[in-house]
Amino acid sequence: MRIDIVTIFPEYLAPLDVSLIGKAAAAGILDIRVHELRTWTHDRHNTVDDSPCGGGPGMVMKPEPWWEALTGLVPPGTEAGTRLIVPTPSGRPFTQRVAEDLATASHLVFAPARYEGIDRRFVEAAAERMPVEELSIGDYVLAGGEVAVLVMVEAVGRLLPGVLGNAESAKDDSFGHASEGGMAGLLEGPVYTKPATWDGREVPPVLLSGNHAVIARWRRDEALRRTAAMRPDLIEGLDPDALDKKDRAR
Numbered sequence: 001m002r003i004d005i006v007t008i009f010p011e012y013l014a015p016l017d018v019s020l021i022g023k024a025a026a027a028g029i030l031d032i033r034v035h036e037l038r039t040w041t042h043d044r045h046n047t048v049d050d051s052p053c054g055g056g057p058g059m060v061m062k063p064e065p066w067w068e069a070l071t072g073l074v075p076p077g078t079e080a081g082t083r084l085i086v087p088t089p090s091g092r093p094f095t096q097r098v099a100e101d102l103a104t105a106s107h108l109v110f111a112p113a114r115y116e117g118i119d120r121r122f123v124e125a126a127a128e129r130m131p132v133e134e135l136s137i138g139d140y141v142l143a144g145g146e147v148a149v150l151v152m153v154e155a156v157g158r159l160l161p162g163v164l165g166n167a168e169s170a171k172d173d174s175f176g177h178a179s180e181g182g183m184a185g186l187l188e189g190p191v192y193t194k195p196a197t198w199d200g201r202e203v204p205p206v207l208l209s210g211n212h213a214v215i216a217r218w219r220r221d222e223a224l225r226r227t228a229a230m231r232p233d234l235i236e237g238l239d240p241d242a243l244d245k246k247d248r249a250r
């Protein structure tokens, strides 16, 4: 997967060189390219913003540099397989299901804006050339879209074949599809490691029993318990077929 990120703060995306995503890029699974939006400006001050039409606070990002950037990165006629992602507080929720959908694309272009956002006409013009997703990572207000891009690239990148090692798997992710069984659709339950006793606190004996069926049952019970406590909305949304008889007996 090729990922292009256009921003006025390229240094904000430095974390993508680290850890899981950095290793995936080094392995060639991801081809991540970060671009400075001002590359596509032509005035002496490399202007990317202007005052909002109709008045109001702040500044709005001009459509021209974004359009030139998009056209430079995705020349007309080469849009097949490319999706434009625009982080915005007014977008539809970015969820695990959205991440799974984006993971099927061959090319993602991210447009993290600043100020009050990008002139609407850029999104409208882009949508005539390729699918555009306006996405929000949560119900809080950030100062720009770069943090959202870090979140989205990690959530999507980890789903690509070869990114997670054999020891880890996205199969049982929280928020995954409950219908796939396992913990999918539920929050993660508690995790423990050695020592068996720490601070006078014991690891639950079942985890030391070696009985994998009983351990799996205990873990599912704990996942259900945590989900009911922290995210009852997810319980309501679970596919009934994904709940087995013992779950229903809880």
Ligand SMILES: N#Cc1c(-c2ccc3ccn(Cc4cccnc4)c3c2)n[nH]c1N
Binding pocket: 087, 088, 089, 091, 112, 113, 114, 115, 116, 117, 135, 136, 137, 138, 139, 140, 141, 142, 143, 144, 145, 146, 148
């Ligand atoms: N995804 C996402 C986001 C953002 C977000 C994303 C892009 C931009 C670009 C500019 N701003 C600042 C801004 C603009 C308009 C009103 N209020 C604030 C952004 C915020 N905030 N919260 C989220 N969950």
